[in-house]
Amino acid sequence: MSQQQTQQQIKRKEILQNADVLGPPEISENEITTESILGDGSFGTVYKGRCRLKDVAVKVMLKQVDQKTLSDFRKEVAIMSKIFHPNIVLFLGACTSTPGKLMICTELMKGNLESLLLDPLVKLPLITRMRMAKDAALGVLWLHSSNPVFIHRDLKTSNLLVDANLTVKVCDFGLSQIKQKGENLKDGTDGAKGTPLWMAPEVLQGKLFNEKADVYSFGLVLWQIYTRQELFPEFDNFFKFVQAVCDQQLRPAIPDHCPKILRDLIQKCWDPNPEVRPGFDGIVSALEEVIIDCCIPDEYGSILWKNHFKIENEVSWKDFINVFSNFVGLTNSNTPSMSDLLQFSPNLNGSTIELNFKCLKSIIVSSPKGPHEEEVVLMEQFGKVLAWFGNLKEDGAQILDKIRQLMECAWFHGDISTSESENRLRQKPEGTFLVRFSTSEYGAYTISKVSKNGSISHQRIHRPGGKFQVNNSKYLSVKELITGEAQALGISTPCLGSRFLSLIYKAQLSGYIN
Numbered sequence: 096m097s098q099q100q101t102q103q104q105i106k107r108k109e110i111l112q113n114a115d116v117l118g119p120p121e122i123s124e125n126e127i128t129t130e131s132i133l134g135d136g137s138f139g140t141v142y143k144g145r146c147r148l149k150d151v152a153v154k155v156m157l158k159q160v161d162q163k164t165l166s167d168f169r170k171e172v173a174i175m176s177k178i179f180h181p182n183i184v185l186f187l188g189a190c191t192s193t194p195g196k197l198m199i200c201t202e203l204m205k206g207n208l209e210s211l212l213l214d215p216l217v218k219l220p221l222i223t224r225m226r227m228a229k230d231a232a233l234g235v236l237w238l239h240s241s242n243p244v245f246i247h248r249d250l251k252t253s254n255l256l257v258d259a260n261l262t263v264k265v266c267d268f269g270l271s272q273i274k275q276k277g278e279n280l281k282d283g284t285d286g287a288k289g290t291p292l293w294m295a296p297e298v299l300q301g302k303l304f305n306e307k308a309d310v311y312s313f314g315l316v317l318w319q320i321y322t323r324q325e326l327f328p329e330f331d332n333f334f335k336f337v338q339a340v341c342d343q344q345l346r347p348a349i350p351d352h353c354p355k356i357l358r359d360l361i362q363k364c365w366d367p368n369p370e371v372r373p374g375f376d377g378i379v380s381a382l383e384e385v386i387i388d389c390c391i392p393d394e395y396g397s398i399l400w401k402n403h404f405k406i407e408n409e410v411s412w413k414d415f416i417n418v419f420s421n422f423v424g425l426t427n428s429n430t431p432s433m434s435d436l437l438q439f440s441p442n443l444n445g446s447t448i449e450l451n452f453k454c455l456k457s458i459i460v461s462s463p464k465g466p467h468e469e470e471v472v473l474m475e476q477f478g479k480v481l482a483w484f485g486n487l488k489e490d491g492a493q494i495l496d497k498i499r500q501l502m503e504c505a506w507f508h509g510d511i512s513t514s515e516s517e518n519r520l521r522q523k524p525e526g527t528f529l530v531r532f533s534t535s536e537y538g539a540y541t542i543s544k545v546s547k548n549g550s551i552s553h554q555r556i557h558r559p560g561g562k563f564q565v566n567n568s569k570y571l572s573v574k575e576l577i578t579g580e581a582q583a584l585g586i587s588t589p590c591l592g593s594r595f596l597s598l599i600y601k602a603q604l605s606g607y608i609n
């Protein structure tokens with residue numbers, strides 16, 4: 096080996112050794128530019144910036160930092176460079192060597208969850224919020240399951256960031272601590288770490304604590320995700336606050352309408368006794384149940400999904416009808432599955448059952464995304480269909496008849512938008528009408544009609560207690576309501592063009608037996 100080769104080998108070894116020592120990818124100061132401010136925190140300012148031609152977030156430390164802040168910064172860099180998870184903000188690198196210019200680069204997110212929740216102009220349905228809560232819980236579960244264990248120590252909604260797809264990721268590891276499984280920690284004489292409003296009582300009181308302190312904070316996070324209210328706005332005195340939370344065990348009020356399973360979860364998370372609080376695996380499972388309940392408010396529908404499809408967000412049409420048919424007693428363990436019956440049984444060819452399933456399929460299935468993907472039923476769409484058509488416990492298989500019977504009405508246009516309904520009614524004579532699913536009220540319908548001067552108006556059919564109500568009159572079905580209220584509503588002629596009618600006609604032409 097030549098002398099030059101030997102020197103090259105030594106140099107490579109040195110580089111590798113240094114890389115090992117440096118740990119996180121070092122970015123030099125002049126590779127980072129900063130633009131607008133994204134947020135301010137106790138460590139410094141977070142900017143939108145650019146690094147190596149990529150948009151990034153840059154946390155720039157305060158120029159004058161004391162030893163403790165500096166060590167927190169180094170710890171944050173060290174921790175972030177060890178954790179990789181889809182629900183933890185992606186660490187890209189840091190500038191650690193230029194004094195007075197300490198920076199951390201992370202992926203650029205859209206904003207923090209607290210700002211979104213507290214902005215009344217932002218629409219965030221409960222299902223979306225519960226999915227966000229699950230994202231955050233998965234991120235913390237990852238930290239707590241690592242070996243050694245990472246405790247975040249500053250969980251709060253402003254440390255949960257949201258991207259363009261509303262995926263939530265945990266950030267800010269400046270106060271995080273590493274510990275062995277089963278080990279308890281205690282803050283030093285310099286006081287408790289974290290943000291007081293979100294701190295567990297044992298941390299506020301300087302007692303021993305462990306990862307269950309994060310669970311307490313997460314209880315408050317869940318409360319804010321559910322209520323979209325500010326946390327403890329009534330307190331401006333720290334000592335009174337500590338007394339209220341620790342001695343009087345004060346917690347924010349959970350609204351009466353909160354689903355029971357979510358209420359129980361929040362209360363367990365913020366229990367004064369850390370041992371009673373669940374682990375994050377339990378929190379994720381409970382949130383999965385909450386998500387199913389939010390998507391499928393019908394009691395039996397939710398049971399069907401939980402028992403057979405668990406946390407799947409979507410299932411194939413074939414699996415869905417097989418489970419559904421067993422659940423409502425159309426098939427059982429001694430009969431072939433419904434998908435086999437529909438495909439192979441000559442008796443079902445042209446039968447009402449076959450047509451019923453065609454009708455159900457026309458409103459419940461999502462089109463395959465690619466040419467080879469199966470048609471699927473989304474959990475949320477199953478919930479909507481049950482909300483529109485009935486109560487699975489009382490109706491059972493009859494729910495299928497209800498769907499078909501409504502589709503047989505020429506005026507029923509189902510899932511069209513307000514503007515599409517107006518397109519269909521434009522230039523039509525007075526009294527022409529159609530009925531469609533409401534786009535804004537869950538389980539409700541809308542009557543769109545042509546009024547006197549040719550103007551088009553829309554009237555909601557509400558669903559109090561599962562009934563169908565317009566003005567002050569309640570009916571058992573939409574069909575009965577349309578017959579009973581036709582005169583009062585000024586509706587007479589069905590608007591043609593429903594896609595369901597052609598489905599029914601086609602079936603009748605090919606031998607459907609009524």
Ligand SMILES: Nc1ncnc2c1ncn2[C@@H]1O[C@H](COP(=O)(O)OP(=O)(O)OP(=O)(O)O)[C@@H](O)[C@H]1O
Pocket residue numbers: 133134135136137138139140141152154184201202203204205206207249253254256266267269
């Ligand atoms: N990657 C990012 N993308 C977009 N915005 C971000 C990002 N990181 C932080 N921010 C914004 O900056 C705010 C402060 O960030 P961060 O919590 O990391 O700073 P901090 O100085 O540690 O704050 P504190 O100590 O007060 O919690 C966040 O709430 C968020 O609004």
